[in-house]
Amino acid sequence: MDNHDPEIVEIIRHVAVLHDAADEDLQTIAGMSIRRAVEDGGYFFLQGDKAEYLYILASGRAKLCMISADGQQVNLRTLIPNQLFGALGAIQPGAVYPACAQALQDSTALAIASADFRNLVTKRPHLSFGLMELMTGYIQEMQERYRELATERVEQRVARALLRLAAQSGQKIERGGITLPFSRQDLAEMTGTTLYTVSRYLSRWEKKGMITTGRELITLIEPHALVRVADDLAK
C-alpha cells in the first residue's frame, strides 16, 4: 500500500465529511486506505456482513440497498464519487451493515478499517463533527423520504426521485436536458413501487414532452413540469 499516494490524498480531500480536517489528518487517512475495485453489479459489502471497513467511493457509481425477507429490494441512496458510506462500524464496534452496497458501474473505492478510523477520531475529536453532520443530513433525508412514501402518490414520488437524482448528479439544468442513467427497475426501488407503474408514468410524461427515455436512460427536458407533478399542482 502506497501510504502517500497523492491521488488518494486528493480524493480524500474532497470528501464532504472531512472538509475541516487538517492536511496531516488527510495524509493519515490516506495511509490507512486500501483501494478496492468492484465491477458492475458486484458488492462492496452485503447486508449483515461485519462492518469492518468504511468506504469512500473513488470512481463509478453505486447504491445502498436493503433486501427484504421475500427478496424485494429497496434503494436507500445512490452514491457518487467522494461520498463516504458504510461508516456504521466506525461508531459501533462489532456492528453489521444494515444495508448492502452494490456497484452500478465498474467502480473503485477506498476502504478504511473501521477500528483504525475510530482510533483516529478518538485522537482527533473535531473529525467527529463532520461525521455527525453527515449523519444528521442523512437522517433528515430519510425522514423526508419516509414522509413522502407515507403520504404521497406514486406519481409524485417518481417525479421527486428524478428531480433529486438530477440535483445530485450536479449536471446543469440547461435546455439540453439532464440525462440520468437509471432503469425503470431502479426508479421503482427508489420510490417503493413496481417497474410497470414507473414505465407507465414515464410513457405518459414522454408523450407530453416533459422527458425523453431510452434503455436505462431518462432525460429531463422540462424539469419545472416535473416539479409541478411532484407538488401535485398539475393533474
Place this chain on the structure above:
Amino acid sequence: MDNHDPEIVEIIRHVAVLHDAADEDLQTIAGMSIRRAVEDGGYFFLQGDKAEYLYILASGRAKLCMISADGQQVNLRTLIPNQLFGALGAIQPGAVYPACAQALQDSTALAIASADFRNLVTKRPHLSFGLMELMTGYIQEMQERYRELATERVEQRVARALLRLAAQSGQKIERGGITLPFSRQDLAEMTGTTLYTVSRYLSRWEKKGMITTGRELITLIEPHALVRVADDLAK
C-alpha cells in the same frame, strides 16, 4: 435555575446517550438545563423553528412528527422519559427542526441550549460518541421502517407497530397482556395508513382473541400471533 438539583442530575444520568459521561459532565449539563412543562397536545417545538434547544424528556409521553404540505401527519417516533430529542441544532448551528415534538400527555422536559451543548461536546469530545451512537441507531430504525413502508402490506405494518410500541414500553410480556395508550389515528400516522383501515384490522384481531381494544387503548393478548401476522406467515 437550580444548577445542581439532584433530581435533574438523576434524570440526566439515565439518558442512554450519556451513558459513559463523567459525573462532572452530568453536573455541568444539569447546570445548563431548564425545566419545561407542556400540557397534553402542546408542542415542545414546531417543524421549521430554529433549533435553539435540545430536549430530554423527563416525564410524560411525546411524539416526533412531520406535517406535509396538505396537512397530513406522519409519526416518526414515540418518545418516552430519558430520551434525548431535537439534538439537530447541537450539530449544525443555525439548523431548524425538521419535525415537531408534540406532548401526548402532560409532560416535562429538560431544555438545554444547543450552543451550550455544542461547546461542551467540543471540550469533552468523548460525549460525541454517545451522540453518534444515538444517531446511527436512529438511522437504522428509519431505514428499517422505510423498507417496511415500501414493501409490506398495511396489515403487517400495523402489527409491527404494535410490537415495536410494546417492546419500547418496557412492560413485561405476561399473560395479562401489554396495554398501549394509542388511538387508531396514532397508529395510522405511525404506519402510513388511515384510521379506518387500522380500525378494521384491530376489529378483526379482537374477534380472533389476539387483542382487546378500548378508547385510545389496545391490549396485546397474544403477541406471538401478531408476530406471525407481521412476518406474513399467517393469513
Place this chain on the structure above:
DNA sequence: GTTTTTGTTTGCGCCAGCGCAAAGAAACAA
C-alpha cells in the same frame, strides 16, 4: 450475420386500501 439476454411497453383483470357517511360509544362539560 444470428441468437441470446436484458430491458421496456402496454392491455387486462383484479384487489387492497381509501374515504365518505352515518351510527354507536365513551368521556367530558355544564
Place this chain on the structure above:
DNA sequence: TTGTTTCTTTGCGCTGGCGCAAACAAAAAC
C-alpha cells in the same frame, strides 16, 4: 341530568396501483 365533544366502527362504492402475460426493442454474445 342533558348536551357536546371526541373516538370508534362498519357498510358501501370507488380507484390507484399491482402483476401477469405477451410483444417489442436494444444490447451483448457468439
